[in-house]
Amino acid sequence: LAFGEPASGQVERCLDxxxxxxxxxxxxxxxxxxxRQRVALARALAIEPTVVLLDEPFASLDATLRLxxxxxxxxxxxxxxxxxxxxxxxxxxxLSMADDVVVMRDGRVEQVGTPVEVYSRPNxxxxxxxxxxxxxxxxxxxxxxxxxxxxxxxxxxxxDGAVEVVVRPEAIVLVGPDDLAPDDQASLVRxxxxxxxxxxxxQVVHLTLESGRRVHCRxxxxxGCQPGDDVRIRVAGPVTVLPPxxx
Numbered sequence: 229l230a231f232g233e234p235a236s237g238q239v240e241r242c243l244d245x246x247x248x249x250x251x252x253x254x255x256x257x258x259x260x261x262x263x264r265q266r267v268a269l270a271r272a273l274a275i276e277p278t279v280v281l282l283d284e285p286f287a288s289l290d291a292t293l294r295l296x297x298x299x300x301x302x303x304x305x306x307x308x309x310x311x312x313x314x315x316x317x318x319x320x321x322x323l324s325m326a327d328d329v330v331v332m333r334d335g336r337v338e339q340v341g342t343p344v345e346v347y348s349r350p351n352x353x354x355x356x357x358x359x360x361x362x363x364x365x366x367x368x369x370x371x372x373x374x375x376x377x378x379x380x381x382x383x384x385x386x387x388d389g390a391v392e393v394v395v396r397p398e399a400i401v402l403v404g405p406d407d408l409a410p411d412d413q414a415s416l417v418r419x420x421x422x423x424x425x426x427x428x429x430x431q432v433v434h435l436t437l438e439s440g441r442r443v444h445c446r447x448x449x450x451x452g453c454q455p456g457d458d459v460r461i462r463v464a465g466p467v468t469v470l471p472p473x474x475x
Contacts, residue, residue, distance in 0.1 A: 399465025416460035
């Protein structure tokens with residue numbers, strides 16, 4: 229930790245900051261992977277830098293440790309008052325840790341914004357699909373509304389004509405027969421349930437629309453349906469309307 233010749237007392241303060249004051253007499257081989265990462269962060273902070281560069285800092289860790297450690301690191305950086313530049317190929321890592329996200333493609337900046345902005349309002353199809361699962365369907369704007377296979381929505385100022393509509397799987401909701409009034413049927417879309425993938429905290433339901441197009445619904449808990457069931461779906465979250473791809 230003293231490699232960069234920090235000020236007196238700074239090593240002890242940084243060890244305490246990362247919660248490793250009790251390991252100050254340990255050898256590197258006696259530390260766990262997560263502890264070694266925290267030591268590396270403490271070493272970087274010991275010289276009180278203006279900016280800390282984190283280049284794929286959690287790539288070598290298992291999934292559970294990676295999640296807990298990135299939360300710890302974010303808290304440590306905030307407490308230390310240090311700015312950080314985090315380089316990562318893990319979209320969830322970028323969205324959960326960053327105040328501002330720069331999405332790059334082939335060395336060029338595609339979009340800059342807060343995590344909510346780049347995820348919920350991507351400026352193009354590539355950004356939308358790069359930052360997470362996305363259903364992209366063709367649609368048409370007319371009079372401030374866009375029509376597509378997944379329903380009819382406000383078009384947020386898009387010009388009349390052909391467009392692409394981006395819908396996140398978590399915005400697609402399965403509607404049970406007890407969840408709607410009879411006059412709501414016209415606003416719903418028919419689909420057939422296919423495979424289901426369970427992840428513990430949520431599950432993804434594969435759906436086939438009447439046209440044969442396949443989409444995905446991400447929902448918490450038990451979806452209450454089985455493969456082969458005919459269901460109704462609606463889009464309950466925001467959609468993004470994009471210009472059609474160039475010919």
